Amino acid sequence: MSDFKTVYTICGMCSVRCPAQALVRNDEVFYVRGNPNAGGIKGSLCARGAAGVALTMDEERPQTPLIREGERGEGKWRSVSWDEALDYVADKIKELQARHGKETILFSDRGGPFRDHYRAFLRGIGTPNYCNHDSACARNVQHGAMSVYGFGRKTVSYDLKNAKHVILQTRNIFEAINVKEVNDLLDAMDAGCKLTVVDVRSNISAAKADNVFIIRPGTDYAFNLAVLHVMLRDGLYDKDFAAKWIQDLPALEEFVKPYTPEWAEQETGASAAAIEEFVRQIWDAAPAVIWHPGWMTARYSDSFYVSRTAYLISALLGCVGAKGGLPLAAKPGDVGRKGLKSFMNLYPKPEVKRVDGVGWEQGLTHLDPGPGLVNLAYNAIETGKPYPITGYIVHRHDPLMAFPDKKDVFESWKNLELLVSVTFSWSDTAWYSDVVLPLSPYLERESIIATKNGLSPHFFVRKRAMQPRYDTKAEWEIYSELAKRFGLDEMVFDTVEDLWNFQLQETGVTIEDFEATGMAKLTDTPIYKEVDEKTFKTPSGKIEVISAELEKSGLESLKPYESPERPPEGRYRITFGRCGLHTQGHTVNNPLLFERMPENILWMHPEAAARHGIENGEYVEVGNNGYTARIRAYITQFIHPEAVFMVHGFGHDLPAESRAFGKGAADNLLMPKGIKRYDKAGGAIAMQEHFIEVRKIAA
Numbered sequence: 001m002s003d004f005k006t007v008y009t010i011c012g013m014c015s016v017r018c019p020a021q022a023l024v025r026n027d028e029v030f031y032v033r034g035n036p037n038a039g040g041i042k043g044s045l046c047a048r049g050a051a052g053v054a055l056t057m058d059e060e061r062p063q064t065p066l067i068r069e070g071e072r073g074e075g076k077w078r079s080v081s082w083d084e085a086l087d088y089v090a091d092k093i094k095e096l097q098a099r100h101g102k103e104t105i106l107f108s109d110r111g112g113p114f115r116d117h118y119r120a121f122l123r124g125i126g127t128p129n130y131c132n133h134d135s136a137c138a139r140n141v142q143h144g145a146m147s148v149y150g151f152g153r154k155t156v157s158y159d160l161k162n163a164k165h166v167i168l169q170t171r172n173i174f175e176a177i178n179v180k181e182v183n184d185l186l187d188a189m190d191a192g193c194k195l196t197v198v199d200v201r202s203n204i205s206a207a208k209a210d211n212v213f214i215i216r217p218g219t220d221y222a223f224n225l226a227v228l229h230v231m232l233r234d235g236l237y238d239k240d241f242a243a244k245w246i247q248d249l250p251a252l253e254e255f256v257k258p259y260t261p262e263w264a265e266q267e268t269g270a271s272a273a274a275i276e277e278f279v280r281q282i283w284d285a286a287p288a289v290i291w292h293p294g295w296m297t298a299r300y301s302d303s304f305y306v307s308r309t310a311y312l313i314s315a316l317l318g319c320v321g322a323k324g325g326l327p328l329a330a331k332p333g334d335v336g337r338k339g340l341k342s343f344m345n346l347y348p349k350p351e352v353k354r355v356d357g358v359g360w361e362q363g364l365t366h367l368d369p370g371p372g373l374v375n376l377a378y379n380a381i382e383t384g385k386p387y388p389i390t391g392y393i394v395h396r397h398d399p400l401m402a403f404p405d406k407k408d409v410f411e412s413w414k415n416l417e418l419l420v421s422v423t424f425s426w427s428d429t430a431w432y433s434d435v436v437l438p439l440s441p442y443l444e445r446e447s448i449i450a451t452k453n454g455l456s457p458h459f460f461v462r463k464r465a466m467q468p469r470y471d472t473k474a475e476w477e478i479y480s481e482l483a484k485r486f487g488l489d490e491m492v493f494d495t496v497e498d499l500w501n502f503q504l505q506e507t508g509v510t511i512e513d514f515e516a517t518g519m520a521k522l523t524d525t526p527i528y529k530e531v532d533e534k535t536f537k538t539p540s541g542k543i544e545v546i547s548a549e550l551e552k553s554g555l556e557s558l559k560p561y562e563s564p565e566r567p568p569e570g571r572y573r574i575t576f577g578r579c580g581l582h583t584q585g586h587t588v589n590n591p592l593l594f595e596r597m598p599e600n601i602l603w604m605h606p607e608a609a610a611r612h613g614i615e616n617g618e619y620v621e622v623g624n625n626g627y628t629a630r631i632r633a634y635i636t637q638f639i640h641p642e643a644v645f646m647v648h649g650f651g652h653d654l655p656a657e658s659r660a661f662g663k664g665a666a667d668n669l670l671m672p673k674g675i676k677r678y679d680k681a682g683g684a685i686a687m688q689e690h691f692i693e694v695r696k697i698a699a
């Protein structure tokens, strides 16, 4: 292996971004593995990470910049040079801004640690309208954390390695993978940590659990209220921590009185005795308990309150700031170091208000204005209010697949005069765009240096493992080139080393410091920060049971439980999730991953199957509101009878993806006009508030 060189990179096959290492010879990557120096990774990547090599080899991705000919979505493209594509985009932005104001440009991405450079570009051109994809993912969790603790969900980390009891509620760690989390939890379980799963079906995590609660879909809030009832009724909570840090506890105590375990049994199906026993187990393990507040919770109109109660339970168990619980994530400043110099600070924050209303409009003041809510920005494209949005750059985001009902979302974009997609693969959104700017897959590009806050804060870098196979570019190259066209010279860099040196200039770290391990540690020992007067960023400085911020928006802090609707006769509540082998919708066409899992299946309960005469393994038709698709039935007693379940991301219909084309069913198309149904308190889309038909296909 001596003629191989190793390059430190960051896996780009999902948003977790595990530290990785590529083995390279003659400008070709032979193998990728987890960075052996990164704690918890243990040199491993998941199957998707390993398939990063197949992505670079794949010919079925945009290979050059493309400008649309013909109608949007017709698939007629003109292959152009980078100069022509970037001139086209820059000229069009300038023209739209001259007509409608600088704020007429909207941008959305999928969030994450590599945003600083392109967010500087948005500031530089004067638009406040940066959004991320999160109203289709974790916004309810984010806003749940903010309403209880005053800080965002990533201000605490999950100390899985030292936990004694982990509760996965709407969270499937062993399939919706983060490699370090999987390894840490397995280590903890070897050392005796208990695992409880609360789900609508028995997933792989449930197969390893000590307690499994398969509950009626949409009743998690009832489950949590009963847990709070038992804790407060029996005094099973950390009274010192509560006295010091929790405000208005008596109001909570009073509120949960009617929500007994016996009541919750009727709602959820979980036995009252099992709930009582479970609360005793978690109290025994406290404070080394992680009650996961959920990740993908864009599911119900009360999902925000599920996360809120999860955070309140964690507070009562004294888990906030605790080893084995939810320790406070340390930042460079907490270990006496300076952070990276920010590109965004090169330009002033635009003074115009956000178009989505987040942070200023009545009813939206309790929400996080950082990334706003892109679904609300789409209303402005349609109505021109509060001002027109006429240009939209979609970066690393596929809203036509990530939001329900592609036709409906696309229709709401009708007034856009410029739609640009920056992506490394085909996606529904790229296919419907005016311009496609092809990004190099992660092995073929560098990224800006990023910071990982946590028990051991550090900087990390993605280096280029091989030159691009096609005419594609890295993000920093694309936005440097665009910035040049707007005279934003401060953020233009000719080499990546110049860019990195800009970031590192005040840190005492040099780029050479990343050579040995791919990372630059800022401390040698993990930091468990103490909870103090500055921890909780709520108006009271405490954990708030009653949130004035929520109430200002006309929302209840302690919302009475409402029982979810039962499905109409012969219909089922659609539920969905992830599988270990694919990332969202963008890996189905990956040659290696497609081979292992070419289509999704429909989980259904034997009672439901019998109702329609459906046998295990046969293709059935699922439908709602005019969309129908064929999918294979998987009949199992390990799912709640009211639900059917499928993995998200299948049912592709783009001719450019020959492998994925027509395989499986698209859950997102079974949710008519679903983008309009969202949790008013948490801001995320309520995607599981739809009932679908399942039919036997006539022989």
Ligand SMILES: Nc1nc2c(c(=O)[nH]1)N[C@H]1C(S)=C(S)[C@@H](COP(=O)(O)OP(=O)(O)OC[C@H]3O[C@@H](n4cnc5c(=O)[nH]c(N)nc54)[C@H](O)[C@@H]3O)O[C@H]1N2
Residues within 6 Å of the ligand: 012, 109, 110, 133, 136, 137, 296, 395, 396, 397, 398, 399, 401, 402, 403, 404, 422, 423, 424, 425, 426, 427, 439, 576, 577, 578, 583, 584, 585, 586, 648, 649, 667, 668, 687
């Ligand atoms: N019905 C339904 N809807 C869902 C979900 C569901 O389960 N069911 N899941 C939701 C969840 S949890 C999420 S997170 C969202 C995901 O929604 P998105 O964030 O839109 O999903 P991805 O497919 O990960 O990425 C979008 C596009 O970005 C491209 N891409 C990937 N990595 C990069 C990169 O590093 N740079 C750039 N420029 N492009 C990149 C991909 O090729 C892909 O085309 O969808 C949500 N929507």
Ligand SMILES: Nc1nc2c(c(=O)[nH]1)N[C@H]1C(S)=C(S)[C@@H](COP(=O)(O)OP(=O)(O)OC[C@H]3O[C@@H](n4cnc5c(=O)[nH]c(N)nc54)[C@H](O)[C@@H]3O)O[C@H]1N2
Residues within 6 Å of the ligand: 014, 015, 137, 138, 169, 170, 171, 172, 173, 175, 176, 177, 178, 198, 199, 200, 201, 203, 216, 217, 218, 219, 220, 294, 295, 296, 297, 299, 575, 576, 577, 578, 579, 580, 581, 582, 583, 584, 645, 688
């Ligand atoms: N392999 C893989 N890993 C991933 C991703 C991926 O695409 N593939 N995506 C990443 C991203 S963007 C995200 S957001 C995370 C998502 O991580 P998770 O949120 O953990 O993943 P999901 O599979 O969407 O959902 C978790 C579980 O919720 C269950 N569920 C559905 N409805 C209900 C309900 O009403 N109540 C309860 N209690 N449970 C319910 C599902 O059955 C599923 O088992 O995964 C990340 N990791």
Ligand code: SF4
Residues within 6 Å of the ligand: 011, 012, 013, 014, 015, 016, 017, 018, 044, 045, 046, 047, 048, 049, 050, 177, 178, 179
């Ligand atoms: S979880 Fe898998 S796909 Fe995601 S970053 Fe890590 S190795 Fe890559």
Ligand SMILES: [Mo]
Residues within 6 Å of the ligand: 136, 137, 138, 295, 296
């Ligand atoms: Mo997500």
